[in-house]
Amino acid sequence: MDSALIPRGVKRCPLWQFLLFISVVGAVLLWGVYAMLLCWIKGLNQTNMNDYYGFAIWIWADLAVIAVGGGAFFTGLLTYIFGKDELKSIINYAVLIGFICYSSALLILAYDIGQPLRGWFIFWHANVHSMLTEVAFCLSCYFGVLTIEFIPLILENRQIDRVPFFHHLSHNMHEIMAVFAATGVFLSFFHQGSLGGVAGVLFGRPFAFREGILIWPWTFFLFTWSAAACGPCFTILITKITETVTRKKLVKDSAIELLAKISGWMILTYIIAKTADTWYWATVTAPSMGQTLMDFYSNNPLYGIWILFAEIVICGFVPAAILITKKGRKNSVALWIAVILAVVGVCINRWVMVLQVMAVPVMSFDYWAMYFPSWQEIATTILPVAYGIILVGLAHRYLPVFPDESELNPIETLPAEEEETVEPPVDLEQELKPAEA
Amino acid sequence: MKHKKAKKYGMVINLDKCTGCGSCMVACMAENNVPFRKDESDKLLSITWMRVYKLTNGKPFPNTDICYLPRPCMHCEGQHEGHSPCVTVCPAVATDYNIETGIVSQIYTRCFGCRYCMASCPYKARYFNWWDPVWPDGMEKYLSPNVSPRMRGVVEKCSFCFHRYQMAKEKAFMEGRRELKEDEYQTACTQACPAGAITFGDLNNPNHAVYRMVKPDPKHHGRPTNPNAFRLLERLGTNPKVYYLSSREWVRRVGDNYLKNESIAKKTVHQG
């Protein structure tokens, strides 16, 4: 039924199957929307936050999606600025994933704040000394850039592309994509970094505080670095998941392998820097404030030294070791493991730097703030995931996200499949023509 | 005209005198229209601008000792004036450092409830309005007209009864004076404490009791020179304007974090 919208030369599942899939995910999305409305209408008392633990689980999700969404800017950098042409096979998808991640991040911020209608105060009454102000500005600008990067892909939809204006617009936007990619890299550097700064500047919280250069604590650089390192792993992971779900190859191996290799070296360098940072913090910074490393990892039921081990060794050095070796990258299982670990690692890092900070007591007579999210928090945290799946589904079905898909999956024209798979007959195309006008 | 030195209002709390009766907490709530709910059993959701903590030395009987520690907002000065942990992070300048008085204010109509300031405050002196205030029937009539009640979704904290300062200034102005007398501006908790454990005044004024009690060292951001005086978490460099006095060493030690074999005397001020 919707075959006129499906890109040429590719095969998609029947419409009923697609709609069924969308409605199942849509139900989850509605559940999240309901919880979000509850938070807006009734207030943040719908969460399990309290005055000791003032950040909800969704703030971790916010930081995590921004980190893994870093694949967009870094892949853009490699493709358009460093001219790694192999990555053209995956760049569209990286942009789409980045767009989903960043729109989700902005949505989360909208229900995270106590007075959503005053959200614009962050721009209007901006405190230029606050890292959060920097985050808000760069995040919004970068979302604009991502939207611009995403638009040409939408314009390439078969029907939209037939309108000459849109066709040329998309072509011209492609021509100058390097400019947007460069802007995106610049903005990403600052908002990824300032998100790290958000935690690192908290000099009242020895668990989060880090020294640094001028106004930027080390976490500023570590956050940008880790996003650039692990973001591409997320792009690979989502590509692999999409390939598994659609049961076909969508991106050339050369693209995946190149991205994995660069990502591997980035993770390795990042994790060495992270280790050095942790070492200095544990042996110099924290003791100067009268605290030892184990003060942050004991006397409570959850937060143990295992977190540090999991983040740095299991989800840091291990994926790096796999990805920097050719054998590791070429072995499908090892690649899967590596990208999953890398993504988990960066998510643990964001969780530690934003939520564990709230849990650790500072005054010697204070206690750990343990917390479990309410169902409303969980639903609103899952909401962006459902939204992302739907958008990926729609984009995959109707947009030429994967330029090499038709080459990788040549269609044998069996008569029975014809209706679903191949271009519509000429007369149908002609019939559609008047609609363009 | 001679340059008038800015004020630096601060508080000294004598922990040897505090009995933990909680009068300061009650007085504060009444003075500042602090909202409360029917069920206040979950203390992590209770708004207590002034909160009394109970400390123990952790020793078994008969050496057990306890101490009550009232904790308002410390009105941190930071490493340079205005560099309070919370003021520097607020993205919307909804909490501000007043250079004239050293008081850290909270602008309720500007705060949009991001709670970043709560994350920054190591004293947990900041509270979020999880609900809109609901007053028991008729209680609206007893609210203070000098303090605006807060709405849901914003952060609030101790203001050192800033409205009292404004009223005292107005009164002085009407009488043709520019300077306030020491007793003209006092916080509600100071006046309510039956044990007289709280003293309030200008830490920049050598004639004020607070100054004489702690003898702040201007070279070290006001670190007390009285050996019995201390500030909470001195080593973080927040430079609070609330000082504590105690003749007991374990109490003074509880005021900060120390490594196992570190003595109080040896401590270094971080970032200092």
Ligand code: SF4
């Ligand atoms: S005690 Fe907390 S709220 Fe008060 S000034 Fe210091 S950091 Fe800010």
Ligand code: SF4
């Ligand atoms: S909660 Fe309000 S006062 Fe605190 S940082 Fe956010 S806007 Fe500023």
